[in-house]
Amino acid sequence: MTSLVIFKQHLGKIMKKRGQAILNDPLLNKGTAFTAKERDALGLAGLLPHRIETQDQQLERVFSNCARKPNDLERYIFLMSLQDQNEALFYRTVLSDLQRFMPIIYTPTVGEAALHYGAIFRRPRGLYVTAQDRGRVREVLQNWGGDAPSVIVATDGGRILGLGDLGANGMSISVGKLALYTAAGGIHPGSTLPIVIDVGTNTERLLSSPHYLGLRQKRIVGEAYQDLMDEFVEAVGEVFPDAMLQFEDFATENAITHLARYRDQSAIFNDDIQGTAGVTLAGILAALRITDGALEDQRVLFVGAGSANIGIGELVASAIAEKGMSLDAARKQLWFMDRKGLIVEGRDAINSFAAPYAHAHSPIGDIATAIEVLRPTILIGATGQPGIFDEPVVAAMAKVNARPVIFALSNPTSRSEATAEDVYLWSQGKAVFASGSPFGPVTVNDETHVPGQSNNVYIFPGIGLGVTSCKISRVTDTMFRAAARAVASGVSEDALKEGRIFPALDEIRTASLDIAVAIAEIAFTEGLAGISRPDDLRGFIAERMYSPRY
Template identity: 50%
Template sequence: MSNEPTSRGYALLRDPRSNRGTAFSLEDRSRLGLEGLLPPQPSTLALQVARIHGELANLPEDIHKYLVLSDLQARNETLFYAVIMSDPATFMPLVYTPTVGEACQKFDHIFRAARGLYLPISAKGRLADLVANWPAHDVRFIVVTDGERILGLGDLGVGGMGIPIGKLSLYTACAGVPPETCLPVTLDVGTNNEALRNDPLYLGLRQERVRGQDYHAFIDEFVEAILARYPRACIQWEDFANQNAIPILATYKEKICTFNDDIQGTAAVALAGILAALHITGGRLPEQRVLFLGAGSAATGIAELIARAMTQEGISLEAARARNLLFDVNGLITTSRDDVMDFQKPFAIDHAPIDDFATAVRALRPTAIVGVSTVPKLFNQQVVEAMAELNERPIIFPYSNPTSRSECTAEEAYRWSNGKAVFASGSPFPPVQFNDKIFVPGQGNNVYIFPAMGMAIYATEASRVTDQMFILAARAVADQVDDESLAQGLIYPPQSRIFEASLQVAIRLAEHIFDEGLARVPHPGDIAAYVRARAYRPEYRA
């Protein structure tokens, strides 16, 4: 296939897929009608990357850096990914959490250019026509949100589009999924955020959220429209409220290639953290007792995946679930409570009521606590000290995003536990010096899971995404944490080598997909070479 641009002249400089900016050679400029439209001295891609590094270094606020990178993505996609992949540990927090949270909150006030598809419920009955307006002919990945539960920030309406855009950028930057195969989507069913509806700059429907049968009919129409045009696409559901996230996943997971990253991806990265932490704490997975602060879809998703992984080491599912305990705003989830939802019931235990989390820690004696409450500072000094008294190396995972919603900071966890904590958080924290030792906090970010899952699905054209694939992904991530990292308290692979780590996970997943007969392409023989050959790398092609 020819790599010759389809555009010429000034239009070519406005085509982000083909634009090379100042890297067009003198010969290309003559051939493509670009002479006089660029400064006369050509640059290399490496020089362009260095120029962007310098520009970003002079900006004081992360949100300003986010906007520069967004504008770059809109004009030169290759350069955008070359920048992100040149230093992923630095740039991932700028294009995704935590900076994307602020970008979503300010979406209507900083809107630059349209990206992705906006499908309003006012277009119900015509979604196929709107999907047909997307110019790509081979979309493989769709990240879709309805904006109701954006990170820990709540209902942001169409402002939630920042999440699908950011997630798909990481599909490419962290695992090599070709960007032209990715489509961000926002389903606008209204917003219950009255401040947004009253904001004259708000860009979404100014109505309360549609619920019930009309909502689910709209979801059905969306799925049908997508798969009619893009039959090989995988749909990732993102930041839906619990009342919709769980039934949507239950409806489609056995029918199409789909997953919910908040439920399944979060579960896998948490399981990976627990498995890696055991190399520090000792013990087997079925011996662990995990207490969750928060009892929504993320908590139950993590609890269920950990329980199923425990069963692979010799205990029953019922016994495994009993070792994963939930605590919400009304206290410990017990069988005697009358407000327990169906998806929480497998984890309800026969126990006296407890309405204080520190008390629950002392009573239940967990080896690990996992925060998915979206409420900051709930892992307070009492909680952390109790964990340190009960465990030689307590596992403390405040996973709520963004950083402002974290249940505790890394510094608090290390100080209050007297340096004993095995720590990982949802958003990044800097290294902590305590008692003459430097601790490197791990970031239990789904970025270790969903890009690799995406690359495996892209390479194999998998027909389904199974729970076992997430367990395998978790084990593959944990297996890559070396002794040097563990000595610093780091229980995830360094983000500086996220691309290679993701390819390793993708290869393991692809092997499983072929073994289980879920692939829709012929077996390639050498699966590792096949996956690596399919991975996108940011290069200007002649």
């Protein structure tokens, strides 16, 4: 969104506020960058130090202060405080070096922040809908005093990254996710709304902590839980009818159930299922440019049968089916393992969502043996079990593939199935590797490999940009496949030579715009767009991208 469009959009709000009210509004506050004329016109004379600074000068102070912090959690706290004071300066900071700041405002540092959310709490953001609000959820949503949101991220804190049930501490995830919508996708920060659906927590450490700020009770389940979710989704549709609703970090069964139950009601998607699937498919498509393989010829072994891997499997299977194969036949090229071993026909305790991948085969209990027998070309882990891709596993993949593709997707870094260094070392530099959290370059046999970060930030901001710009009423799997292709095609040949299978982070806004255009084209074709198609679709969407410069 251009600065002129933003100015016009917020002119009414600015004119209604003066003095301290402007300085206390992070969407309007420019701090020491207010000019002399602005200070006189807005009643700011005397409320700021005499010196007038440029945003670049303010940015240098932010860098200096951030560098003095002793660790990333302290840097996270500092940056979140800046977001509460001056949104434009916060986003200018983040965009100045995404490689440096994204791991602080989101994974992996946001995981540590979620663990300590109550202790580091400063200022409330967003809305809390609790189990005690049953019957008045609409009233709670109407208490939101900001502009009507165009993007909402909601979580019940049931499965935060790889850290488990953190209850109301999940608010840090919703806040962080929306920060990336703005930084990477250009969604205006004033049109975002983080929500926690606080239904309690089963984590005893939180229930006994003096700092825990959520409901101090066990999670509600069953009919009571589902009734609250039904009321919540209905209320969002009534109070914020134009908003896209993203579900985030729900426990596997709830995540899959909610997506199936609500996805056709409005623009609703689950990032852990569909966003993770989209970015992983993008990584696979880019990796095949290195291995010189065809998607329809791949055999994939998934370790972990939760919502993330099942979502990836479904999107990959549908992408294979697009090549002229039936969906059932495509699924037979995908295998899943869980804690009990390979998921096969006739095995006990198979979840309904994993059942389509229970193929006829004898049981196999360990990953390395499964690789030797099934000979997968791609290995994908989403388990939250650090180190589960050990040397025998990686060596087995390297034995059956000239260029094995290995994705260790669990977040944060401490939960990754393998480190980049180990995978490159154990595969003698042959692996094409990606992880959920960032790893630095690794040199093996005098050759430097740059691991890819299979981060959903390559997908969901672009989805949000396309949906909000063109008022798209549904978010479909076809759109996520298109998003994956857009991301994969944006990886340069030079990047592929280094082993990188995702665009550089400083190119992410271009990637988001590519995605937005691609899914908008689908929406116009399928009658899901709420506007007439502009002659210059790319220019139309680009003009709506937020710029954090004053």
